[in-house]
Amino acid sequence: MNSVFLRLRLSTGVCASALLLCFLVTTGQLHAADELVSFSNPEHKVMYQELLREYRCLKCQNQNLADSDASLAGDLRREIRRLIEAGGNQADIEEYLVSRYGEFVLYRPRFNSKTMILWIGPFVLLVVGLFSLFVMVRGKSSATRHKNESSANDVATAVVLSPDLPDAEKLSRARDLLR
Amino acid sequence: MASWLKLLPFVLFLGIAGFLFKGLSLDPAELPSPLIGKLSPQFTSAKLPASDGIFDSQSMKGEVWVLNVWASWCGPCVAEHPYLKQLAAQRDVPLVGLNYKDEADNALSWLRQLGNPFTHLLDDNQGDVGLDWGVYGVPETFIIDRSGRVRYKHVGPVLDGDLEAHILPVIDQLQQEPLT
Numbered sequence: 001m002n003s004v005f006l007r008l009r010l011s012t013g014v015c016a017s018a019l020l021l022c023f024l025v026t027t028g029q030l031h032a033a034d035e036l037v038s039f040s041n042p043e044h045k046v047m048y049q050e051l052l053r054e055y056r057c058l059k060c061q062n063q064n065l066a067d068s069d070a071s072l073a074g075d076l077r078r079e080i081r082r083l084i085e086a087g088g089n090q091a092d093i094e095e096y097l098v099s100r101y102g103e104f105v106l107y108r109p110r111f112n113s114k115t116m117i118l119w120i121g122p123f124v125l126l127v128v129g130l131f132s133l134f135v136m137v138r139g140k141s142s143a144t145r146h147k148n149e150s151s152a153n154d155v156a157t158a159v160v161l162s163p164d165l166p167d168a169e170k171l172s173r174a175r176d177l178l179r
Numbered sequence: 180m181a182s183w184l185k186l187l188p189f190v191l192f193l194g195i196a197g198f199l200f201k202g203l204s205l206d207p208a209e210l211p212s213p214l215i216g217k218l219s220p221q222f223t224s225a226k227l228p229a230s231d232g233i234f235d236s237q238s239m240k241g242e243v244w245v246l247n248v249w250a251s252w253c254g255p256c257v258a259e260h261p262y263l264k265q266l267a268a269q270r271d272v273p274l275v276g277l278n279y280k281d282e283a284d285n286a287l288s289w290l291r292q293l294g295n296p297f298t299h300l301l302d303d304n305q306g307d308v309g310l311d312w313g314v315y316g317v318p319e320t321f322i323i324d325r326s327g328r329v330r331y332k333h334v335g336p337v338l339d340g341d342l343e344a345h346i347l348p349v350i351d352q353l354q355q356e357p358l359t
Contacts, residue, residue, distance in 0.1 A: 058315035061207065071280065072315055075306055100313035102213040128187070135184060 037081060044084050051080060051090065055097060056105050064107065152177055212313060212332040219246075219321070219329045220311040224301040227283055234275070234301050239323065243353045244273040245346075246321040247297075247337075248309060250281040251289035253317045259336035260293050266342060267296035272350055275299045279317050280306045322349050325358040 039045040049066070055076070057068035065073050065080070076097070083093050097105045109115040159165070159173045214220075223235045247263060249256045267274050276297035278286045283302060290300070303309055312321065322331040331349045333341060 058210070071306075075310055079310065099213060100311065101315065102210055102313075104210050125191075128191075132184060132187060 037077075039081075040085060047090075048081055048084055051084075051093060052077060054107055055080075056107055058101055058105065208316070209334050210315070212329070214313060214321075214329040215332060216328060216330070218327050219323050220308075222308050222311060224277070224303060224308050227278055227286060227300040227302045229283070229302070231300075234299050239273065239275075240327055241325055241358055242273060243325055243350060244275060244323050245350070246275045246277060246312070246323065248277045248279050248303075248312070248314050248317055248319045248321075250279045250317050251285040252281065255336040256318050257293070258338065259318050260296075262337050262339065262342050264294055264296040266337075266346065267298075270347065270350055272354070273298040275301065277301045277303050277308060277312075279303050279309045279314065320346070322346070322353065324353045324356060 037045075037048070039048065052066035053064050055065045057063045057065055057070055057073040057076075059070035059072045060068050063070075063073075065076055079096065080093055083096060088096075094106065103110060103115075109118060111119055156174065156177050159170055159177075162170070165173075219236065221236050223233055226232055226234050245266070249259070263274065266272075274297050276299070278301060280303065283304070286300075286302075290297075301308070306314075312319075316334060318336055320333040320337055321329055324330045330353055331345070333345065337346055
């Protein structure tokens with residue numbers, strides 16, 4: 001009994017450490033930038049970590065500078081750290097990167113004549129979509145109303161002109177139609 | 180409903196499909212360099228072998244020159260190499276080789292084996308010069324005009340078609356331009 005309990009505890013322990021190991025390994029892969037970088041002040045470190053997520057690694061284009069293991073990304077992290085420690089702000093660092101690699105390095109493209117379609121395109125499409133939806137719905141409902149009115153008119157005319165029906169019958173049918 | 184409005188979804192579809200189709204033939208790894216038309220980054224760099232002294236980019240002023248970024252660890256550079264030799268043989272143009280993030284010994288023995296087309300061979304062991312030129316892959320080739328402006332950039336190996344179609348014509352054109 002005691003040995004079973006012990007084995008159970010042991011295997012739980014093994015499982016837990018295996019899980020922990022998996023966790024450590026995966027988080028390690030996700031954040032290549034969590035190298036041992038030291039900063040003279042904690043605000044610089046926060047800025048560094050935030051900025052690395054804003055810029056694209058040119059070598060492996062779907063990763064940001066924080067995630068990439070490419071040596072170019074390492075160099076750029078080093079330069080960004082140097083610029084931050086030298087008192088540079090975000091605009092300085094952006095200028096450094098854009099002057100070398102172009103605006104492609106920014107994950108958030110700047111708003112200018114070339115990128116305008118990216119920024120406002122979706123809203124233009126939304127407005128066009130809503131407008132056509134409005135036009136279609138309005139067109140359909142007015143067509144239905146028109147159709148209903150004309151068929152009621154036809155029935156009324158047929159009833160009034162019908163020679164076989166007594167006047168009382170005509171009157172009651174007309175009332176039905178008007179109801 | 181107006182008939183042009185009925186066509187609108189189809190027109191939108193054609194527009195989007197057109198963009199997507201164009202995208203199929205674009206190479207996402209090839210980025211336009213923001214350096215084109217701008218003064219090239221100024222730098223000094225140790226030469227290879229170190230006994231050759233220091234290279235100063237200022238010394239190239241007044242000449243059309245070519246900067247080729249390469250490394251002995253770079254596979255495509257081997258494919259490119261015969262065309263660099265061809266370029267050096269066919270045109271009277273200084274060909275500056277920037278040895279990027281490489282070991283000096285490896286670089287020199289690579290050149291002993293394959294031949295050395297470079298007028299100046301520079302040691303960019305730390306990749307600092309490459310960083311200023313916005314190098315993001317090796318090989319890359321830049322052509323700089325007489326007044327020191329970067330006029331052309333080729334990303335990836337310069338192969339047969341590239342030499343005839345782009346590199347040589349650009350060099351010829353720039354050599355005819357007067358110094359401004």
